Amino acid sequence: MIFNAQMLSGKTRCHLQPLPCPFSNQHALQGEALQAFIALQQSAAQQGFNLQPASSFRDFQRQQRIWNEKFEGRRKVHDDEGKPLPLEGLSDWEKAQAILRWSALPGGSRHHWGTEIDIFDPHLLPPGQQLQLEPWEYERGGYFFELSEFLNEALARFDFTLPFINVSERLEIGREPWHISYLPVAEAARRQFGPELLAAAWQDEEIAGKATLISHMDDIFERFYL
Numbered sequence: 001m002i003f004n005a006q007m008l009s010g011k012t013r014c015h016l017q018p019l020p021c022p023f024s025n026q027h028a029l030q031g032e033a034l035q036a037f038i039a040l041q042q043s044a045a046q047q048g049f050n051l052q053p054a055s056s057f058r059d060f061q062r063q064q065r066i067w068n069e070k071f072e073g074r075r076k077v078h079d080d081e082g083k084p085l086p087l088e089g090l091s092d093w094e095k096a097q098a099i100l101r102w103s104a105l106p107g108g109s110r111h112h113w114g115t116e117i118d119i120f121d122p123h124l125l126p127p128g129q130q131l132q133l134e135p136w137e138y139e140r141g142g143y144f145f146e147l148s149e150f151l152n153e154a155l156a157r158f159d160f161t162l163p164f165i166n167v168s169e170r171l172e173i174g175r176e177p178w179h180i181s182y183l184p185v186a187e188a189a190r191r192q193f194g195p196e197l198l199a200a201a202w203q204d205e206e207i208a209g210k211a212t213l214i215s216h217m218d219d220i221f222e223r224f225y226l
C-alpha cells in the first residue's frame with residue numbers, strides 16, 4: 001500500500017473504514033487491517049474471549065492533545081510500574097524523553113496508520129475496575145493474562161504482531177502487550193515514514209517543546225521509534 005504524508009501523520013481519514021456497530025462511531029481501521037481484526041475477533045470468541053478495541057485510529061489532533069497535556073503537566077506521565085513521574089524542574093529534553101517512553105509524538109504515532117489496535121476484554125475487567133493499559137494487567141497474575149496467552153498463539157495466523165514486545169535493545173520504549181499491529185500494511189507505512197515527513201507535519205502546529213524536539217529529532221528516531 002502507498003501512504004501519502006497526510007495518512008502517515010494522522011491528518012486524514014481517507015484510508016479508513018469504520019468498525020462494525022456498536023463501535024462504528026468510535027473506531028476505524030485501514031481496510032485490510034479491519035478485515036483481519038474481525039477474523040481475529042471471531043477466533044477469540046470461539047475461545048471464549050470478547051476481544052474489543054480500546055483504541056484504534058488516532059488522529060493528529062488527538063495525539064497532539066495527549067502530548068501537550070503531558071508536557072505541560074496536565075496529564076499523568078508514568079514510569080514502568082505505572083507510578084506518576086514528577087516533571088517539575090526537568091529540562092524540556094528531559095521531559096520529552098520521559099514522555100517518549102510511553103507516548104508517541106503528534107504525527108509520529110503508529111495509530112495514525114489505521115493498522116494499530118489497543119485491545120482488551122471488557123468481560124475480564126473486575127467490577128468497578130477501569131482499564132489502565134499498563135503491562136501488569138496483561139502479565140501473569142493480571143486479569144488479561146489468559147487473553148495474552150491466546151494472542152501469543154493466534155496473532156500470526158491473522159498477520160498481526162505485538163510490535164512493542166521484545167523490541168531491539170537500542171530502543172527505550174515501554175512494553176505494550178495490549179498493542180497489536182497488522183503487519184503487512186504497517187510495514188509499508190513504517191518504510192515510508194521518516195523525520196522529514198514528521199517535521200513537515202508540524203508546520204503551523206502548536207507542539208509543546210517543539211524547538212527542543214526538532215533539535216533532537218535524529219536522537220528521537222534512533223532511541224524511541226520502532
